[in-house]
Amino acid sequence: MKAPVFEYAAPQSVEEALSLLGACQGESKIIAGGQSLMPLLNMRLARPDLLVDIGRIAGLDYIRDADGGLAIGAMTRQSDIERSALVAQRQPMLAAGTRFIAHPQIRNRGTIGGSISHADPAAVYPALAVALDMQIEVAGPAGHRSVDAADFFITYLTTALEPDEILVELRLPGFPPRAGWSFKEVSRRHGDFALAGVAATMEVDSSGVCSFARIVLFGVAAVPLRVEAAEQLLLGSKVEQSLFEEAGAMTSDTLDEPLSDIHASADYRRHLAGVLTRRALAEAAGRAA
Ligand SMILES: Cc1cc2nc3c(=O)[nH]c(=O)nc-3n(C[C@H](O)[C@H](O)[C@H](O)COP(=O)(O)OP(=O)(O)OC[C@H]3O[C@@H](n4cnc5c(N)ncnc54)[C@H](O)[C@@H]3O)c2cc1C
Numbered sequence: 001m002k003a004p005v006f007e008y009a010a011p012q013s014v015e016e017a018l019s020l021l022g023a024c025q026g027e028s029k030i031i032a033g034g035q036s037l038m039p040l041l042n043m044r045l046a047r048p049d050l051l052v053d054i055g056r057i058a059g060l061d062y063i064r065d066a067d068g069g070l071a072i073g074a075m076t077r078q079s080d081i082e083r084s085a086l087v088a089q090r091q092p093m094l095a096a097g098t099r100f101i102a103h104p105q106i107r108n109r110g111t112i113g114g115s116i117s118h119a120d121p122a123a124v125y126p127a128l129a130v131a132l133d134m135q136i137e138v139a140g141p142a143g144h145r146s147v148d149a150a151d152f153f154i155t156y157l158t159t160a161l162e163p164d165e166i167l168v169e170l171r172l173p174g175f176p177p178r179a180g181w182s183f184k185e186v187s188r189r190h191g192d193f194a195l196a197g198v199a200a201t202m203e204v205d206s207s208g209v210c211s212f213a214r215i216v217l218f219g220v221a222a223v224p225l226r227v228e229a230a231e232q233l234l235l236g237s238k239v240e241q242s243l244f245e246e247a248g249a250m251t252s253d254t255l256d257e258p259l260s261d262i263h264a265s266a267d268y269r270r271h272l273a274g275v276l277t278r279r280a281l282a283e284a285a286g287r288a289a
Pocket of ligand 1: 031034035036037038054075100101102103106109110111112113114115116118120122123124161165166167168193
């Protein structure tokens with residue numbers, strides 16, 4: 001199918017883009033890399049009156065040091081994140097996770113801001129946003145605001161963004177030097193969306209006891225899902241295989257109603273979540289200094 005008829009605007013500044021969005025009163029759509037929006041337009045699942053292309057706005061495409069962490073512009077291409085030496089050094093799990101997104105051609109166009117705004121439940125960046133405590137910087141008619149990733153994802157393809165707002169920047173703390181991480185997913189073929197996945201981080205003290213744990217699942221619920229019960233189990237415990245097995249089993253048990261669709265049943269996703277968590281925790285603990 002072909003996309004429905006729409007007007008097109010390519011503003012040169014965030015202010016100009018905001019005024020276009022405001023004037024259209026919710027009947028407009030931002031287009032960034034177009035990798036998710038174009039299929040929706042072609043299938044006529046989105047029918048905006050106006051497309052606001054933010055790709056020509058200078059200054060939304062950067063990866064910078066920010067107080068030892070990172071500031072990443074919304075229009076930064078996924079392939080630039082994948083290849084950035086600064087990302088690899090400051091947030092290795094972000095670099096590693098990016099390689100699971102689709103294929104190089106899609107990563108060359110797709111942006112980090114587009115993926116996080118789109119909020120696909122099976123996507124990589126929303127899960128990493130929660131796992132890595134990203135701050136999401138938003139520009140709107142009343143100025144800028146900052147939203148914790150934990151509060152950003154509301155349900156399927158729905159975020160805290162208002163129709164007249166633009167995601168402009170992602171801010172991440174630096175990855176703690178003694179921490180370990182692991183990113184794992186299962187998909188039918190490499191590059192497909194995940195049937196289920198996990199992003200895990202862990203800190204282990206000098207006596208081998210877990211002092212911090214974060215487990216975030218994706219592909220199993222409407223939004224990235226923190227498994228706080230399993231995190232609590234790990235805290236203060238000696239890291240060893242039996243603990244990872246218990247945490248994996250607990251993760252499966254906490255999933256009341258995982259997603260179920262033509263790609264995978266709820267039971268299969270529940271099983272995957274437990275297995276992936278067990279393996280990810282073992283890998284994260286191994287990487288922790
Ligand atoms: C074949 C295929 C396979 C894929 N596989 C995966 C995968 O395995 N894992 C994965 O994570 N992703 C996957 N993707 C999605 C891909 O990562 C997209 O690039 C991404 O989801 C959207 O980024 P984009 O820049 O293309 O956004 P667009 O398609 O331009 O926009 C997506 C949505 O976000 C909104 N938006 C975009 N930017 C902003 C902004 N700055 N502020 C506010 N709203 C904004 C748009 O209005 C639109 O609603 C796949 C895509 C394709 C086509």
